[in-house]
Amino acid sequence: MELVLSAGIGVFAASGVWLMLRPRTFQVVLGLSLLSYAVNLFIFAMGRLTVGAPPVLGAVPEIVSVDDPVPQALVLTALVISFALTALFLVVLLAARGVTGSDHVDGREPHRVEPHPGNPLP
Amino acid sequence: MTGVAANVPAVSAWSDHLVVLPVVLPIAVAGAMFLMDERRRQLKGALSLATVLVLLGIALVLVGRAGEAAQVYRLGNWAAPYGIVLVADRLSAPMLALANLLGLCALVFSFARWGGAGPRFHGLFLLLLMGVNGAFLTGDLFNLFVFFEVMLAASYGLVLHGSGEVRIRAGLGYIAVNLVASLFFLVGVSLIYGTTGTLNMADLARRLAAPSVDEVGLFEVGCAVLGLAFLIKCSAWPLGFWLPTTYAAASAPAAAILAILSKVGVYVVVRLSLLLFGEGLSAGYAQSCILAAGLATIGFGTIGILAARELTRAAGYAVMISSGTVLAALGTGSERALSGALYYLVGSTLAAGALFLLAEILQRGRDPAEATKPVFADEYRDPFDDPEATEVGRAIPAAVSILGVCFLVCTLMLAGIPPLAGFVGKLAMFSGLTSGTMTASAWGLIAALTLSSFGTLMPLVRLGIFSLWVPSDDPAPVLRAPEFVAIAGLLVACLVLALWGGPVLAYADATVAWLSRPQDYVHAVLGAAEGGRP
Numbered sequence: 001m002e003l004v005l006s007a008g009i010g011v012f013a014a015s016g017v018w019l020m021l022r023p024r025t026f027q028v029v030l031g032l033s034l035l036s037y038a039v040n041l042f043i044f045a046m047g048r049l050t051v052g053a054p055p056v057l058g059a060v061p062e063i064v065s066v067d068d069p070v071p072q073a074l075v076l077t078a079l080v081i082s083f084a085l086t087a088l089f090l091v092v093l094l095a096a097r098g099v100t101g102s103d104h105v106d107g108r109e110p111h112r113v114e115p116h117p118g119n120p121l122p
Numbered sequence: 123m124t125g126v127a128a129n130v131p132a133v134s135a136w137s138d139h140l141v142v143l144p145v146v147l148p149i150a151v152a153g154a155m156f157l158m159d160e161r162r163r164q165l166k167g168a169l170s171l172a173t174v175l176v177l178l179g180i181a182l183v184l185v186g187r188a189g190e191a192a193q194v195y196r197l198g199n200w201a202a203p204y205g206i207v208l209v210a211d212r213l214s215a216p217m218l219a220l221a222n223l224l225g226l227c228a229l230v231f232s233f234a235r236w237g238g239a240g241p242r243f244h245g246l247f248l249l250l251l252m253g254v255n256g257a258f259l260t261g262d263l264f265n266l267f268v269f270f271e272v273m274l275a276a277s278y279g280l281v282l283h284g285s286g287e288v289r290i291r292a293g294l295g296y297i298a299v300n301l302v303a304s305l306f307f308l309v310g311v312s313l314i315y316g317t318t319g320t321l322n323m324a325d326l327a328r329r330l331a332a333p334s335v336d337e338v339g340l341f342e343v344g345c346a347v348l349g350l351a352f353l354i355k356c357s358a359w360p361l362g363f364w365l366p367t368t369y370a371a372a373s374a375p376a377a378a379i380l381a382i383l384s385k386v387g388v389y390v391v392v393r394l395s396l397l398l399f400g401e402g403l404s405a406g407y408a409q410s411c412i413l414a415a416g417l418a419t420i421g422f423g424t425i426g427i428l429a430a431r432e433l434t435r436a437a438g439y440a441v442m443i444s445s446g447t448v449l450a451a452l453g454t455g456s457e458r459a460l461s462g463a464l465y466y467l468v469g470s471t472l473a474a475g476a477l478f479l480l481a482e483i484l485q486r487g488r489d490p491a492e493a494t495k496p497v498f499a500d501e502y503r504d505p506f507d508d509p510e511a512t513e514v515g516r517a518i519p520a521a522v523s524i525l526g527v528c529f530l531v532c533t534l535m536l537a538g539i540p541p542l543a544g545f546v547g548k549l550a551m552f553s554g555l556t557s558g559t560m561t562a563s564a565w566g567l568i569a570a571l572t573l574s575s576f577g578t579l580m581p582l583v584r585l586g587i588f589s590l591w592v593p594s595d596d597p598a599p600v601l602r603a604p605e606f607v608a609i610a611g612l613l614v615a616c617l618v619l620a621l622w623g624g625p626v627l628a629y630a631d632a633t634v635a636w637l638s639r640p641q642d643y644v645h646a647v648l649g650a651a652e653g654g655r656p
Contacts, residue, residue, distance in 0.1 A: 020302070039309055042312060071315065077264070078308050081271045092293055092297060095290050096291060100291065
């Protein structure tokens, strides 16, 4: 389970970083969302992985394996905040697209390099 | 409240509740304001003004009451490591006063023009103040995250206030950078929780003092990731390239209040470094990194301000220099240098805020600087070499002379020229650095501060001459009453800081002495039963 979870977080984070460094704003938004998924899973994992354990120690004394509820509360808060801010970012993205006429993160299309006869790949 | 808080003295006197008001009051008023019709702008303005005045009053009372112990407010009276605590001590109370004073002046400034430039300005403004106040007061890391997010969400709205292509483009980058910073924040917080099992700052300090943390290496990694988030916030080099562009694009009152945001980052770095790494398991952790980051920030800010062609950009770089100064002073580990730096922080934040406001008035109606023009245009042409325009006895409008005096005060403050508080702060840092054995880091900081003074003075004088003295066809700037009151308020605060420099420096000394005794903070927050002291 640990291997699967850490691999999942790694894949999310790697894809997120790659997308975030792409030149189009929509790719940046997707990258930020993937990164926030990775971070939320990471917070979850920091409460230690348990299966079938109760969230708090109850009246039954023989239960020794307890799931830590604090990281779950943290994830909940972080999720809400990241959803809201992603929505805000989308609005700003649309505004930027409307104002500048380009979805490039710089607000303008990059200069096209004319292909040179001797060097067809610019 | 029964049960958990049996051995905790109950919060009873009404004045004990003052600590929670800086958080509760603005969010309540802002919430009510979002329900109001957008056309009732005057009512909203009056409500926000009253709120910020009350907040400033509360902050000053808290500064007065911040004696030798911290005032701890336990929400719902739950005992400290389990419940949420707000702590007003000798560091957070003055920062609170600084934030609300800056907020008050920016708000007054917005009454002239900017308050009506877009919807929901006042509500966002109060939410920003609530986030800043909460970040200064909170006693645990996760609430710090929540208050940071409130502050940032409101600041996204304020950066975009007034709209326009420049603001939207700057806002896009600002939001992206800060979202990534928030993710770093979360990773750091969860690593710290995973290794220590607590997020309460006092509890963290207590657990570090006793060797009960198994994975110190992982804990330090968590602190480093967390520190990255704050260093992005205080725009330390190389994480701060977003700051000058964003602040130059924002509307003037928004830029002035954003100047305090970078100081929130500085505040958290100072607080956590001294609380967690003052002594115990990982004493002195990352100190050299903070020193290097601070020195590099001062250097980058100085180069940036030398290249600035607009006053707003220059003010943004001045904010960077001031953040870098405090970080570097913290990194040298000298207590007296840090107390001088805290004094300098207050003065330079006020002056940078005033410079943002002044810059907007002076640049209003002028064309933005073009990238193709040479930076030093007067190298090629003497600006006074125009006999018709420089005739003797040319009337200077009253507004220009008032603005000139204000600009002079700002320049003296930011460059650290006597007799104002910027100089006093730098002198206090120098005397702190030279009092002990001189190390390479002390020499480095002294050199960096001296160069940054010179590097700030030169471009500000140049930009001041260009906007105030050089005759141009542009209409003379118009100074409205609220704008004058706002700028004068900030500059009078700077003068007060210089005139009462002795008591304020003594307060800063006592603050650093308090910060270097983390066990007292732990004792105040966790109480006698938890703190392990009688």
